[in-house]
Amino acid sequence: MDKIVVKGGRKLKGRVRIGGAKNAVLPMMAACLLTRGESVIRNVPVLADVITMKKVLERLGARVALRGHTLRVDTSTITDHEAPYELVRTMRASVYVLGPLVASIGKAKVSLPGGCAWGPRPVDLHIRALQELGARIEIDHGYIVAGASVLKGNTVVFSLPSVGATANTMMAAARARGKTIIVNAAREPEIVALADFINRMGGKIRGAGNDTIEVEGRAELSPAEVRVIPDRIEAGTYMIAGAITAGEIELENCVPEHVEVITQKLRQSGVVVEKSRNSIYVRGKRRLESVDVVTAPYPGFPTDMQAQYMSLMTIARGTCVISETVFPDRFTHVPELRRLGANIKIDGNTAHVGYIKRLSGAPVMATDLRASAALVLAGLVAEGETHISRVYHIDRGYEAIEEKLGALGADIKRVPE
Numbered sequence: 407m408d409k410i411v412v413k414g415g416r417k418l419k420g421r422v423r424i425g426g427a428k429n430a431v432l433p434m435m436a437a438c439l440l441t442r443g444e445s446v447i448r449n450v451p452v453l454a455d456v457i458t459m460k461k462v463l464e465r466l467g468a469r470v471a472l473r474g475h476t477l478r479v480d481t482s483t484i485t486d487h488e489a490p491y492e493l494v495r496t497m498r499a500s501v502y503v504l505g506p507l508v509a510s511i512g513k514a515k516v517s518l519p520g521g522c523a524w525g526p527r528p529v530d531l532h533i534r535a536l537q538e539l540g541a542r543i544e545i546d547h548g549y550i551v552a553g554a555s556v557l558k559g560n561t562v563v564f565s566l567p568s569v570g571a572t573a574n575t576m577m578a579a580a581r582a583r584g585k586t587i588i589v590n591a592a593r594e595p596e597i598v599a600l601a602d603f604i605n606r607m608g609g610k611i612r613g614a615g616n617d618t619i620e621v622e623g624r625a626e627l628s629p630a631e632v633r634v635i636p637d638r639i640e641a642g643t644y645m646i647a648g649a650i651t652a653g654e655i656e657l658e659n660c661v662p663e664h665v666e667v668i669t670q671k672l673r674q675s676g677v678v679v680e681k682s683r684n685s686i687y688v689r690g691k692r693r694l695e696s697v698d699v700v701t702a703p704y705p706g707f708p709t710d711m712q713a714q715y716m717s718l719m720t721i722a723r724g725t726c727v728i729s730e731t732v733f734p735d736r737f738t739h740v741p742e743l744r745r746l747g748a749n750i751k752i753d754g755n756t757a758h759v760g761y762i763k764r765l766s767g768a769p770v771m772a773t774d775l776r777a778s779a780a781l782v783l784a785g786l787v788a789e790g791e792t793h794i795s796r797v798y799h800i801d802r803g804y805e806a807i808e809e810k811l812g813a814l815g816a817d818i819k820r821v822p823e
């Protein structure tokens with residue numbers, strides 16, 4: 407196992423290129439199962455989660471080749487319908503194969519994802535929606551076992567907007583008979599990107615990005631080519647890297663509109679953020695002000711940026727309140743940030759972040775993907791060295807983070823533990 411060692415105190419300066427979005431490419435890879443033949447996905451980030459999804463598809467019999475940032479998924483040789491526990495356990499998003507498998511081959515057996523470091527994350531909405539499209543589903547020995555001779559379009563009303571359940575339903579409905587209306591759908595850009603991909607396959611999805619999506623089912627879809635949208639969470643993380651080090655950086659290849667709420671919060675706190683068509687300039691300063699945040703589904707403040715934002719707030723003047731409404735106990739980064747000297751109190755789903763003049767380096771442990779990003783960010787300004795162990799978490803969602811930060815002037819290296 408590797409660890410990352412960061413020596414804090416350097417202002418970051420320069421340009422960084424944002425990669426393709428992890429949360430867009432994973433459902434796109436699953437959507438290839440809706441067709442038979444070779445689909446091509448470009449601008450694919452080389453991440454541990456992408457490799458896990460590649461293994462899931464290969465386990466089903468697909469041929470998958472990743473060369474550089476181009477992924478070819480050939481589904482003409484699908485032979486199986488099972489996503490086993492050992493793969494799903496390492497990546498919840500494996501559940502994305504459920505909808506496409508039921509829709510295209512009439513059966514699926516997918517391990518239940520179970521909990522994660524910060525609490526239970528159910529899949530009841532995915533299951534109920536597929537049942538409403540006519541699938542028979544039972545839970546057997548920790549597996550979701552689904553079957554359907556034919557899926558039929560229906561109106562699916564979600565009690566809350568779930569990214570995963572919206573994507574699974576959209577994929578299944580794309581090959582169902584008749585029209586499906588998804589009410590209270592997730593509005594994330596990754597949902598829009600998935601709908602675009604399915605439409606390139608010959609699907610008919612309207613309204614993605616709004617809270618009501620209409621899917622006209624098609625008997626067949628054809629393989630297609632697509633380019634993955636830029637990763638807004640990677641972008642937000644580098645924006646904070648610029649802000650927290652009082653640096654001056656430019657993000658290339660991003661969609662400023664997708665990080666609008668992060669931009670607003672950073673500006674309120676005193677950071678200069680200037681946007682152009684597909685780049686963002688960020689200039690931090692030494693004295694930042696605290697600004698409260700409430701996480702919410704898109705277009706609200708992303709839960710996937712909460713930990714990184716908290717790192718920034720530890721050294722901002724004043725006290726702020728960060729409320730987590732999407733995953734109420736997503737705070738495993740807090741004890742680790744405290745090791746660096748942060749002044750944070752947790753009360754239910756709310757963190758009260760007080761000001762300290764300076765964080766100081768310490769050994770810390772990455773507990774999940776975004777928590778590890780938060781620790782790297784804190785390490786960039788902490789006095790002395792921060793040793794972050796279990797960095798495999800960070801490789802799930804950030805391509806070459808130490809190289810990108812190193813190129814911006816950070817003192818960061820990956821060493822064997």
Ligand code: UD1
Pocket residue numbers: 428429430432498499526527528529530531532533566567568569570571592596703709710732733
């Ligand atoms: C996706 C993202 C993840 C992000 C999250 C919220 C991917 C691969 N992952 O996860 O990075 O943090 O969106 O933006 O895109 N819920 C249920 N029942 C369900 C499904 C969800 O109650 O069947 C609840 C969850 O517990 C949570 C809320 O719905 O409180 C939103 O979760 P959801 O949008 O489904 O998250 P994921 O798709 O798992």
